[in-house]
Amino acid sequence: MCPMPIVHLAKKVKELKSGQVLELLADDIGAKEDVPAWCSRTGHQLVGTEEDGKLLKFYIKLK
Amino acid sequence: MADKLCMVVSEGTFDKAYMPLIMGTTAAASGSEVHVFYTFFGTGLLKKVAKPKLPGMYRLFTGMFSKKMKKVGIPGHDEFMKQAMDMGVNFYACSTTMDLMGVKESDLKPGVKILGAASFLKLAADAKTTLFIG
Numbered sequence: 103m104c105p106m107p108i109v110h111l112a113k114k115v116k117e118l119k120s121g122q123v124l125e126l127l128a129d130d131i132g133a134k135e136d137v138p139a140w141c142s143r144t145g146h147q148l149v150g151t152e153e154d155g156k157l158l159k160f161y162i163k164l165k
Numbered sequence: 166m167a168d169k170l171c172m173v174v175s176e177g178t179f180d181k182a183y184m185p186l187i188m189g190t191t192a193a194a195s196g197s198e199v200h201v202f203y204t205f206f207g208t209g210l211l212k213k214v215a216k217p218k219l220p221g222m223y224r225l226f227t228g229m230f231s232k233k234m235k236k237v238g239i240p241g242h243d244e245f246m247k248q249a250m251d252m253g254v255n256f257y258a259c260s261t262t263m264d265l266m267g268v269k270e271s272d273l274k275p276g277v278k279i280l281g282a283a284s285f286l287k288l289a290a291d292a293k294t295t296l297f298i299g
Binding site: 108 | 193195237
């Protein structure tokens with residue numbers, strides 16, 4: 103639930119290196135807009151999204 | 166991405182307590198500098214143990230509501246504030262209302278700073294976003 107996907111995402115990103123792709127799973131409908139917004143603010147690249155029922159999947163390539 | 170978000174919180178109810186934490190952690194997670202200034206009834210939220218209640222008659226349902234929030238992964242108020250601090254969110258108690266509300270410096274959560282209005286306005290002067298939660 104908002105804002106936890108973004109909070110967890112930001113924490114995880116710190117542990118990863120540039121160029122790595124991170125897969126984020128979220129069941130918060132707000133994430134649909136929030137994750138792309140977060141990417142555009144932080145400069146990381148959203149390379150793919152998938153929807154599996156209520157589950158949203160995001161693939162983010164780190165800058 | 167060094168933009169800045171400033172918030173003023175003047176109420177101490179459950180809803181007003183969580184909003185700056187949600188906005189603040191999200192902004193910090195997006196690389197913003199975040200400053201939250203607590204004044205009047207908001208000041209009590211900075212005490213070591215704060216148990217905000219829903220407003221009005223809804224206060225009776227606070228426990229049920231907190232449980233629901235925990236279930237969807239949102240931490241309790243004090244833990245959430247600690248997480249926000251760890252993410253770099255700055256929390257300030259308004260020096261004037263601390264006296265009015267009977268909050269002592271030793272009552273405050275570790276990491277909370279005390280600030281006057283002039284200093285907060287200086288912080289907010291070049292913030293891209295300033296929100297008032299009250």
